[in-house]
Amino acid sequence: MRPTDHIDRFASVSALAARVYLGYKAISLAESRLGLKDAEARRSKHHTWSARSLYDLAIRRQGLLIKFGQAIGSRPDLIPDEYIAVLSRLQDQVPPKPFRLIERHIVRELGRPLAGVFTDFETTPIAAASLAQVHRARLKDHREVAVKVQYPGIWDIVQNDLRSLRFLLRILSVLERNLDFGPIIEEISRNVPLELDFINEGHNAEIIARNFASREDIIVPRIVWEYTTRRLLVMEYLDGVKITDLEGMHRLGIDPQAVAQLVTGAYCEQLFLHGMFHADPHPGNFFVRPGPKLIMLDFGLCRQLDDQFRLGYAKLVNAMLTWTPAEMVQAFHDLGFRVRRSGDPTPYLVIGRAFMQSSIPGRGYVDPDLVADANARVARAVRANPFVEIPREFLLIMRVTGLLSGLGKHLDSRVDVIGTLLPYTRAALEGAS
Numbered sequence: 001m002r003p004t005d006h007i008d009r010f011a012s013v014s015a016l017a018a019r020v021y022l023g024y025k026a027i028s029l030a031e032s033r034l035g036l037k038d039a040e041a042r043r044s045k046h047h048t049w050s051a052r053s054l055y056d057l058a059i060r061r062q063g064l065l066i067k068f069g070q071a072i073g074s075r076p077d078l079i080p081d082e083y084i085a086v087l088s089r090l091q092d093q094v095p096p097k098p099f100r101l102i103e104r105h106i107v108r109e110l111g112r113p114l115a116g117v118f119t120d121f122e123t124t125p126i127a128a129a130s131l132a133q134v135h136r137a138r139l140k141d142h143r144e145v146a147v148k149v150q151y152p153g154i155w156d157i158v159q160n161d162l163r164s165l166r167f168l169l170r171i172l173s174v175l176e177r178n179l180d181f182g183p184i185i186e187e188i189s190r191n192v193p194l195e196l197d198f199i200n201e202g203h204n205a206e207i208i209a210r211n212f213a214s215r216e217d218i219i220v221p222r223i224v225w226e227y228t229t230r231r232l233l234v235m236e237y238l239d240g241v242k243i244t245d246l247e248g249m250h251r252l253g254i255d256p257q258a259v260a261q262l263v264t265g266a267y268c269e270q271l272f273l274h275g276m277f278h279a280d281p282h283p284g285n286f287f288v289r290p291g292p293k294l295i296m297l298d299f300g301l302c303r304q305l306d307d308q309f310r311l312g313y314a315k316l317v318n319a320m321l322t323w324t325p326a327e328m329v330q331a332f333h334d335l336g337f338r339v340r341r342s343g344d345p346t347p348y349l350v351i352g353r354a355f356m357q358s359s360i361p362g363r364g365y366v367d368p369d370l371v372a373d374a375n376a377r378v379a380r381a382v383r384a385n386p387f388v389e390i391p392r393e394f395l396l397i398m399r400v401t402g403l404l405s406g407l408g409k410h411l412d413s414r415v416d417v418i419g420t421l422l423p424y425t426r427a428a429l430e431g432a433s
Contacts, residue, residue, distance in 0.1 A: 009061055009157075010164045016057055017168050020050045047082035055086050059095060063154065064161035064192070066090055066130030070282055088244075088283075096128040097151055102135075105152050109232040117227060121147075129284065131158075131195060131300075136237055145224055148233040150196065158192050190392075191279075195300035198233035204276075204299035205235070211274040218266055219295045240287030240295045244410045252290050259292045260413035261420070266294060267404060268424035271397065272314045273431075275305040279396050281403045283410065303396055307432075309335065313397070314428035320352045321418050321425065328352050338389035350381040 023046045031039040054072075058065040069090045072083055096102075102125075107113055114121050120138040126146070127134040131154055135147045194200050202223040209220035221236040228234050241248040243263075249256055263286070270277035278285075280301040287295040305313070312335045319328035329345045339347050408415065 009160060010167075012057060012061065013065070013161075013164050014168060016053055020046075020053070023050070044080070044082060047080045048086070051083040051086035055090065058090060061157075062094070062130060062151075063157040064130065064165070066094055070130065070284070094128040094130070094133075096125045096133045099123040101152060102133065102149050106147070106149055106232060109229045110227060127284070132233075139224070139227075143224070144237040145234050146221065146237045148198065148235070150198065150231040155196060158196070162189055162192070191301050191396075197230050198228060198300075199230050201233060201298075201300040202228055202235075204278075204302040207276050207304075208270075208278060208296065208299060208302070211270070211276060212266075217262060217291055217293045219289075219293055220299075221295075221297065238287070238295050238297075240289045240293075242283065243286040243288055243294075243407065244283045246411075249288060254288055254290055254292050256411045257414055259288050259294070260408055260411045260415050262292055262294050263404065263407065264413075264415050264417070264420050265424075266296075267400070268421055271305075272310065272317075272424040272428040275307065275310040277303060277305075277400065279303050279400050281400060281407060283407060286407075303393065305393060309391070309393055311428060311432050313394075314425045317355075317421060318425035318429065320355045321422055323352075323356065325349055325352070335394065336389060336391040337387065337394075339385045339387055341385050344385045347381045347385055347387065 024043070027036070027039055027042050027046065030036040036042070054065075054069055058069040069087045072087050103114065103123075110117055117139065118137045119140055119142075122136045125133040125135050132148050132150045135149065137145050137147050139145055202225065205220055205223055209222075212218040212220065219238060221238050224234040224236070241252060241254070243259065246256055249259065263281075267277065267281070278296055278299060278301075280298060285296065285298040287297070289295065312331060316328060316331035316335060319325075319331050325345075329348045332348045337348070407413075
């Protein structure tokens with residue numbers, strides 16, 4: 001990117017962030033000081049404007065802005081409907097790059113023309129996302145494959161976006177002192193380079209596949225290593241119905257509740273038993289087949305927990321689910337959480353209570369009203385006694401939990417969260433004893 005492109009990109013992001021923030025601030029001030037009567041209607045209108053503006057900017061600029069929009073569009077449990085209606089399109093409706101550019105990139109990575117490897121290569125991609133797009137093709141040995149191609153120049157764009165986000169979030173933390181996005185942006189900074197390394201993604205896929213080898217209801221595509229590079233990933237082509245396509249599932253006789261249970265169980269198994277987990281469960285990465293069977297895709301963002309953290313997390317969740325406060329506080333300490341006044345357990349207890357509220361039997365996703373109430377209580381407790389250390393593994397797990405909650409909302413999940421989690425936490429702890 002040219003220096004002028006960097007400046008132009010930063011200016012576009014900054015201007016939109018300012019207009020969104022100031023718009024909400026103006027409505028809140030008018031409501032509290034002037035008694036504005038139609039505040040909710042104005043917020044809804046501003047939601048829609050903000051969502052459309054972010055969508056348009058993400059489509060024009062792409063890079064991390066797409067990932068940011070995808071994250072927002074994957075949280076119908078927390079984010080207003082106006083945002084979901086617009087930004088959910090970023091899961092699978094991102095405009096692709098022209099094929100002439102993509103073909104040049106593939107040929108450069110392969111070191112030979114497409115005809116030297118493929119008998120057929122579809123020029124229209126089957127998926128396009130923030131960092132890459134995917135094409136369906138057929139190898140000379142007749143295997144059907146999906147070819148994931150990293151966008152040319154994406155590394156430079158991502159680095160520029162990270163610098164812009166860091167700057168803007170520092171400003172936001174000054175304006176809103178109760179918000180600290182520092183740990184989140186640092187986690188993104190660590191994760192993105194891994195997502196841009198397709199060799200790493202291929203190895204992650206194979207580890208997840210081995211861990212689920214005994215299960216026929218979890219499917220991971222096989223990697224074709226002879227044609228895979230850091231910027232080109234060739235893998236087995238798998239078809240299915242997108243996990244949020246409820247009509248498609250019904251046509252195939254697939255019960256969305258069974259799918260919700262399957263996803264919940266799969267993540268419990270990864271987090272509490274395997275330690276290795278797929279950390280990007282947005283809807284575009286999951287497809288289903290009758291059974292139901294779950295197809296998992298896109299393993300660029302995965303995390304391997306060491307046994308100490310895995311078991312510590314199992315102890316924490318088990319203590320929350322059974323509401324044993326002393327054990328829960330100790331588990332927080334053992335995992336590496338630290339608050340400014342170490343003798344005050346209040347922040348830990350408030351977080352534990354918030355977790356329990358979100359795990360009410362018969363609803364497999366977080367209720368927005370409960371979240372708002374819980375967040376307010378957590379914010380008050382943390383302001384009174386701030387966290388000074390939070391393990392970065394926990395931040396990623398919370399991201400996964402949030403995305404799964406959003407997916408549960410799409411599926412109208414009725415999974416008994418407590419009844420599903422407890423056998424896994426107990427199995428993890430019994431296996432360690």
